[in-house]
Amino acid sequence: MSTKNTVRSLLLSFSVLLGAAFAVHAETSPDALIKQVSTDVLDAVKADKSIQAGDVQKVVALVDVKVMPHINFQRMTASAVGRYWRQATPDQQKRLQEEFKTLLVRTYSGALAQVKDQTVALKPMRSTPQDTEVVVRTEVRGKGDPVQLDYRLEKSGDAWKIYDVNVVGVWLVENYRNSFAQEIGANGIDGLIAKLAERNKAAAART
Helix, strand or coil, X not given: CCHHHHHXXXXXXXXXXXXXXXXXXXXXXXXXXXXXXXXXXXHHHHHCHHHHCCCHHHHHHHHHHHHHHHECHHHHHHHHHHHHHHHCCHHHXXXXXXXXXXXXXXXXXXXXXXXXXXXEXXXXXXXXXXXXXXXXXXXXXXXXCCEEEEEEEEEECCEEEEEEEEECCEEHHHHHHXXXXXXXXXXXXXXXXXXXXXXXXXXXXCC
């Protein structure tokens, strides 16, 4: 993997962990919650030597408990698969979500080891109390230039959930949608599932 791709992968992984832990209640503004959770997660990672050392099992546990329950992962996966999602059977949809989740979790393991002295700063947010979807814009600041991280959240009941992340100008869902569409066009939905499973198996073998 090139240095550019490694950095992008790192930032992408880092961003989702920062923004997506814990539900946001309606009485708490999404940007205030993002700031609070970002700081809490950064502090937790800095205090855990195992995560910093790249302990995959600890990363998986952290993501499963703190992050994934508070992401609308079905919407994220469906959006990444695009128009093909409606063509997939319930079993295929389930397998796509499982493999996509594993792909992202595996990416996080390398990212968390890089957390050092970063802090998160919020940018002004334009929204009204009636909005059910918002964008929270942040910067991760540390050594070097600040990194742009934006989050799309939707209100689900009395809580907010993440369904997309923007890393230095690239939205997660859109980025995967292009590559997923190419794979499905060539080999079908089962071909995409097999490709993701292959990538995940190879990543697991390296850890």
